[in-house]
Amino acid sequence: MKLGIVGLPNVGKSTLFNAITSAGAESANYPFCTIEPNVGVVTVPDERLDYLEEMFSSQKKIPTAIEFFDIAGLVKGASKGEGLGNKFLSHIREVQAIVHVIRCFEDENITHVEGSIDPLRDIEIIDLELILSDLEIMSRRLTKTEKLAKNDKSLLKELEIIRKIVEVLEAGKAVRTLEFSDDDQKFVKHLNLLSNKPVLYAANISEDDIISEETNEYLEAVLNHAEKEGSEVITICGKIESEIAELEEEEKEMFLNELGLTESGLDKLIKAxxxxxxxxxxxxxxxxxxxxxxxxxxTKAPQAAGKIHSDIEKGFIRAEVIHFDDLKNCGNMTKAKEKGLLRLEGKEYIMKDGDVVEFRFNV
Structure with a gap:
């Protein structure tokens, strides 16, 4: 999974990135200190793996991972070359989703590039820059496709989709607000348009607000905006996340408990x-x-098997499946088999979160 972190300068993007990846991205109280995109790989915490590692006396444990791309702070006109320019927007075209960090706290010691705290204005600035960047790319593609379609009628459907996209972008709206058929969506996805990517808002709030779980006016504005567009919001505190990142694993839970928090910002971000x-x-x-x-x-069982190796998908025979909760309740695989909880599933089986699987195949 690849996620791109965006936001205006000094909203807490690089602070969050540092905290969740412990990668040491440069973070400073002035715009554009992040010149090239920082990339950090975060292993996804999964207690189920810890339990299985002990149960099977496994030699090693391999969790799944998320790649985070920390992009330079955008400003008005980024798509036209302001600040660090449109070049830096290209760094997030390959990500699957965008994490939009928004500052929702007051601090006179941390400057804001726009001179005041206004989350809705900040969201609008970033959204518009992503839209304008897409428009520039799609306008060029429209011109090219119109010329080619004169002699190649097979491009007429593609041309129709591109015109539809350009029209909505010119209206200042994101491509994700459009509806496409399944076939058309495959083509649109291939375009890697920034404004077509799903967005998760990360509201950076103060330590007091996250501990008290109170909603200030800035956070309230973000929550209302996200509800209208059908997006998710998580709350984080960059300061607390930075402190957590410096602790040893066993100290983290203790630190969170002392603050009265049940999970870290990273855990929230991964789940969301x-x-x-x-x-x-x-x-x-x-x-x-x-x-x-x-x-x-x-995803069906053969395609899940293909994640491990393409040969397993091609030669798929069956999947031996037990849900982790059932296996844990039994204590070991032998007892699970005695209780008939280990199932044989075929090609039409739809995988469930937490399935413990062994694939049988023949190549």
């Missing part, structure tokens, strides 16, 4: 990202390794 993209994890376990694999919700 999986939900946003419709992803689940299945597990494989044995003496050599235990491993988590990320797939789309609704």
């Amino acid at each position: 990202s999986y939900k946003l993209l419709g992803l689940i994890s299945f597990l494989t376990a044995g003496p050599k390794e235990v491993r988590a694999w990320t797939i789309k919700e609704g």
Whole structure:
């Protein structure tokens, strides 16, 4: 999974990136300190793997991972070359979703590039820059496709879709507000348009607000905006996340408990990202390794097997499946088999989150 972190300068993007990846991205109180995109890989915490590792006495544990791309702070006119320019928007065209960090706290020691705290204005600035960047690209493609379509009638459907996209972009609206057929959506997805990517808002609030779970006026504005467009919002506190990042693993839970928090911002971000993209994890376990694999919700067993190796998908015979909760309740695989909880599933089986699977195949 690849996620791009965007936002105006000094809203807490790089602070969040540093905290969740412990990658040491440069963070400073002035715009454009992030010149090239920082890329960090975060392993997804999964207690189920810890349990299976012990149960199977596995030699190693391999969790699934998320790649975060920390993009330079955007400003008005970025799509036209202002600040660090449109070049830097290209760094997030390959991501699956966008995490939009918004500042929702007052602090006179941290400057705001627009001179005041106004989350809705900040959202509008970023949205418009993504839309304008898409418009520039699609306008060029429209001109090219119109010329080609004069001699190639097979391009007429493509031309129709492009015109539809350009029209909505010229109206200042995101491509994700459009509806497409399944076939058309495949073509649109291939375009990698920024304004077509799902968005998760990360509201950066103060330490007091996150501990008290109070909603200030800035956060309220973001929540209302997100509800209208059908997006998700998570709350984070960059300061707290930075402190968590410096702690040893066993100290983190203690620190969160002292603050009265049940999970870190990273945990919230991972859960929300999986939900946003419709992803689940299945597990494989044995003496050599235990491993988590990320797939789309609704994936059938052979295609899930293909995540491990294409040969397993091609030669798929059946899947031996037990849900992690059932296996844990039994304590070991032998008892699970005695209770008839280990099932044989065929090609039409739809995988569930937490399935522990062994694929049988022949090549």
